[in-house]
Every structure is written in structure tokens, then in C-alpha cells.
Amino acid sequence: MSAEIDYEALPDTAGHGVHMLAGALAGISEHAIMFPVDSIKTRMQVLSPSPAAIYSGMSNAITRISSTEGLRTLWRGVASVIAGAGPAHAVQFGTLEAVNDMMGKREGSxxxxxxxxxxxAAAITSDAVMTPFDVIKQRMQVHNSEYRSVITCAKTLYRREGLTAFYVSYPTTLLMTIPFTAVQFSVYDRTLNYINPHRKYDPLSHIISGGFAGAVAAAVTTPLDVAKTLLQTRGTTEDKEIRAANGIRDAVRIIWKRDGLRGFGRGLTPRVLTFMPSNALCWMSYEFFKMALRLGGEQQTPPRTSTHA
Structure with missing residues (x-):
């Protein structure tokens, strides 16, 4: 038996607050760094009658946005996602750990x-916090957005469309993020078990597992993300049919009618390219902050003994 740092064995005094703080810091890091790619994804998913807002691919979008609006445009709305990402990811990881503890350690299938x-469970709680911030973010990301301030956008949106505008996409978001999060956590957990069976602190294994999990989950849920974007940006268009969309059924019908099956793959490449590195960063940051916070708590708590091989 040897004494070694078991970074997953948090001090007894830490509780779920450590997981929530680690999750919040990881979420902010993830969203802030990958925000420009997310902006391109939003632009590519929006159904617009304007030729200036239709992009044939990711490189085309970058070239046209940089030449006509400036690359700084890709950061518009980042304040909203940062404001929401902290509490949303704190709730997400706090719920994840709480439910895992409640269900107990399980093996095999x-x-x-x-x-x-x-x-x-983590998706349901975090989306309840994040959805309004995501709506504001996407309203600021679209082509020729009238908004430059998160507060102004929120006030204007509430005045024009009411409180429902902030949550009209919540059911669709849940339909997307429940399978996304379930796939992400399952793939991450199984991949990590395969490449890091002793669950030692190893940033490379967290990066690989997180990146692979993010790519798989993003690809699987892209069709629902397209529907969510239509609902969240409906107030930015003069198209009466899109403005009248009230749920996923309307969104799916409009996308199918106008673009067919191809329409549900809009933004697939930037979405995968967003979630692969962002998920890798999120899990690496989460495990790092959990480790750092555990070591900080260890100053007041006697070290624990691990029986890892």
C-alpha cells in the first residue's frame, strides 16, 4: 500500500461545492475560448432570405464575415454566455456528482x-439556467444584429416578445441536451476507463476522452440544434412563418419544407469543431480545478491514503 495523491478523493469538508466551483470555472473557460466558432455555427444555421447571410461553408463564413464586418463581430454576445456559463456549469456538475452519489458506484453495463x-439530470437543471443567456447570445450573433449590449438585448426582447421568448426553445433544448449530455458523460466515462483505468490525474487522458465525447455528442444532436437555433432567432427575421414558430414541431416542419434532410445538418462541421476542443478543455479544466481545490482543502485536512495499484 502506498500513499499517493488521489485527486478524485475530495476532502470531507469540500462537499459538492468544490464540484460546482470547478464546473463553473471549466464552463467559463470552455465557452469563452470557443465562442467565435460557435458564432459561425449560429450564422450557418439561421434560415435567412438575404444572400449576405447565407454561407456555403465554414471557410466561406470566416472570409465573408472578416471582410465585411470584421473578426471582432464573432465575439459579439460573449458576455452573455460567460454570465450564464458559470452558474449553469456549476449546477450541471453539482447535479452530476449528487446524482452519481445518490445512485452509488456501479460496475459493468x-x-x-x-x-x-x-x-x-445535469442537463435539465443546467439548461434551465442557461437557456435565456443562450437566446440573448444568438440574437447578438446573427447577421446585422441590432444589439451590441447584453442588457439592451434582454430588455428589448422582453418588451417585444415577453418572457416566453427566453424559454420558447427550452423543450427543444432539453430534447437535444439530455441525449447530448447522456452521450457525452457516458462516452467520456468509458473512454477514460479505457485509457486511464486507475483514474489518476492525467490531463492528456482527460483531453482525449473529453474531445472524443464532445465530437460524438455534437454530431448526434446537430439536427435538434438547428431547430433550437430557428426558435431562438425567430424574432430577428421578417419571415412570418418563422416568427410564428412556437415549438420543435413548427421548427422541424419549416426546416424540412425549405431545405429537406440537408437542412438538419446545417452547421455540423463548426458544431463538431466547437465541441471537440471545448469539451476537451472543459473536462481538462474541471479535473484540474477539482485537483487544485482538493489540494487547497488538504491544507486543513489530513491527506487520504489510496490503495490504487
Whole structure:
């Protein structure tokens, strides 16, 4: 038996607050760094009658936006996502750890089920916090957005469309993020078990597992993300049919009618390219902050003994 740092064995005094703080710091890091790619994804998903707002691909979008609006435009709305990402990810990781503790440690095939359930519960709670911020973010990201301030956008949106505008996409968001989070956490957990079976602190294994999990989950849920974008940006268009969309059924019908099956793959490449590195960064940051916070708590708590091989 040897004494070594077991970074997952948090001090007894830490509780779920450590997981929530680590999750908040990880979420802010993830969203802030990958925001420009997310802006391109939003632009590519929006159904617009204006030729100036239609992009044939990611490189085309970057070239045209940089030449006509400036690359700084790609950061418009970042304040909203940063403001929402902290509390949303704190709730997400706090819920994840709480549900995992409640369900207990499981092995074999049942581990997939418990991880997926914990991931789904985390998605429901975090999306309740994040959805209004995401709506504001996308209203600021679209082509020729009238908004330059998060507060102005929120006030104007509430005055024109009411409180429902902030949550009209919440059911669709849940339909997307519950499978996204369940797939993400399950793939991350299984991949990490394969490449880091002893669960030692190893940033490279967290980066690989997180990146792979993010890419798989992003690809699987892109069609629902396209529908969500239509609902969240409906107030930015003069198209009466889109403005009248009230839920996922309307969104799916409009996308299918205008673009067919191809329409549900809009923004697939930038979405995967967003979530692969951002998920890798998120998990690496989460595990790092959890480690750092644990070591900080260890100054007041006697070191724990691990029996890892």
C-alpha cells in the first residue's frame, strides 16, 4: 500500500461545492475560448432570405464575415454566455456528482445507465439556467444584429416578445441536451476507463476522452440544434412563418419544407469543431480545478491514503 495523491478523493469538508466551483470555472473557460466558432455555427444555421447571410461553408463564413464586418463581430454576445456559463456549469456538475452519489458506484453495463441518468439530470437543471443567456447570445450573433449590449438585448426582447421568448426553445433544448449530455458523460466515462483505468490525474487522458465525447455528442444532436437555433432567432427575421414558430414541431416542419434532410445538418462541421476542443478543455479544466481545490482543502485536512495499484 502506498500513499499517493488521489485527486478524485475530495476532502470531507469540500462537499459538492468544490464540484460546482470547478464546473463553473471549466464552463467559463470552455465557452469563452470557443465562442467565435460557435458564432459561425449560429450564422450557418439561421434560415435567412438575404444572400449576405447565407454561407456555403465554414471557410466561406470566416472570409465573408472578416471582410465585411470584421473578426471582432464573432465575439459579439460573449458576455452573455460567460454570465450564464458559470452558474449553469456549476449546477450541471453539482447535479452530476449528487446524482452519481445518490445512485452509488456501479460496475459493468449498469455503469452506463447510472452515468447517463446523472448526465440527463445535469442537463435539465443546467439548461434551465442557461437557456435565456443562450437566446440573448444568438440574437447578438446573427447577421446585422441590432444589439451590441447584453442588457439592451434582454430588455428589448422582453418588451417585444415577453418572457416566453427566453424559454420558447427550452423543450427543444432539453430534447437535444439530455441525449447530448447522456452521450457525452457516458462516452467520456468509458473512454477514460479505457485509457486511464486507475483514474489518476492525467490531463492528456482527460483531453482525449473529453474531445472524443464532445465530437460524438455534437454530431448526434446537430439536427435538434438547428431547430433550437430557428426558435431562438425567430424574432430577428421578417419571415412570418418563422416568427410564428412556437415549438420543435413548427421548427422541424419549416426546416424540412425549405431545405429537406440537408437542412438538419446545417452547421455540423463548426458544431463538431466547437465541441471537440471545448469539451476537451472543459473536462481538462474541471479535473484540474477539482485537483487544485482538493489540494487547497488538504491544507486543513489530513491527506487520504489510496490503495490504487
Amino acid at each position: 449498469s455503469a452506463w445507465v447510472s452515468t447517463a441518468v446523472a448526465g440527463a
